[in-house]
Amino acid sequence: MSDVLERLKADNPIPGGSPPPFDEVWARLEAIKPPSRRKRLGRAVFVGLVGLVPAGLVVWLAVATLFHRPPIQSVATGSPWLITYRTESMMSPAVDSGASFKSTLTTSQVWISGRFRHRLDTIKTRLESGGTSVSVHEMTGNGRQLENFQSGALDKLGAIDLSQDQGAAETCPLIDECAGGIAVDPAVEIKRLLQSRALVVIRSGMLQAGRRVTELVNGPTSPASPRYTLFVDPTTLFPILIHVQFGAEPPPRSSMETISVSDYRRVALTPANRSLLTMRPHPGAQVTCSGPGGGGPSRPASARSCPSLAPPTAASQLPGG
């Protein structure tokens, strides 16, 4: 019986097809495309408002005649805002790099109307070579130990600079001395990169860390350039998870950094919020550092005694604070 199918196969009247061009099909789709969720919501809100206007007028007239109200204080447009989030990054070196390097970094980063500050909560960095520990930095501030630190995690989106990544704490103790001291809101930067096609949407709608995300990668770059894979919130564009691959080979043959981002907030720059985010050294912080190449026992120290983790100075004061 299989001969019958083979015979039918050989008698295929149209082995291939020439479909209409996509633009033609797309033009037809344009006519039938359903309105976006935002438009539908906007339409629903509009209809609702139109319906509420008469009722609102009646209520307003009643209230206005019965009660005296002080004028409402409106919020001035263009007022500054704060953006805060927490990151946790894990660095895994390539297997054939000859050295193992693992670091875990938890930090809260703060943007104030485009100007950025980092509030460092915990650093645990361990540098190893051939199984021997050569440098250990550990500092826990319980959310109060404050330190300038350029992790290079999200700011790399705008200006990709690997040299800022490893050992950034040693080379960049003060924000104002760092290249790119003016940072941007990561969501704004991602939007800009998407519009310039430097970031490309791969897929959308899948779950990551329990949230619906959109996957982005950076556009074609040189083989030496790191490859970024970002999982962002489809609505706010805020990054949730970032994978940075330093090399053409897939991990573990290339070094890999994984950054998870959480607690993203865009809040008003009120005196209370400003006070919460003001950077000041925390005298009780536990800092353990041993110099590179020492390999000796770690010693407890204050933040000031560890040059690579010098506490912030007046330069880290918030603008306008």
Add this chain to the structure above:
Amino acid sequence: MGGVPDMSIDVSEVWRRERLERLFSDHAEAVHAYARRRIDATTAEDTVAEVFAVAWRRLDDVPDHALPWLLAVARRVLANQRRGERRRGALLARLAVEPAPAHESEGEGDRPLRAAMARLGDRDREVLMLAAWEELSSAEIATVLGCSRAAANVRLHRARKRLVTALERERDGSHAVGIGVVS
């Protein structure tokens, strides 16, 4: 909060358009060929457009292995078109029995086989065409027909048997006619 930037770029819309373009570049040819084997060229183009319109509306439902899903949509679109034709008293029967009008312009082909196919019912003909012309696996046929894989296997097996029988009858009939002519 007036200083907060507008984040109104619609990423999902960009992604949807890119996905649809990928689907189209990967499968439009196969969908068009599927339609063209069953209807005329103009209607086939309309069918392709309609299939991708459905895909656009239901993009979240389109599986990664999209071709069987798209062919299932094409099958329903064609069925709707045929129902419309039937209502208008058009030549549905011809469309069903002569799967591709282009067929005729491309030569006689295997006439006994086509005659045998014409003897089969729509369901048998469809499953055979999916297996032979669309070259789908039984799992893919099941997706297109909206049945289980086992059911698709059974349908294909029975359709083959009926095609063999129809071919034998066709041969016997031709033979009888030939004898009649000679005598």
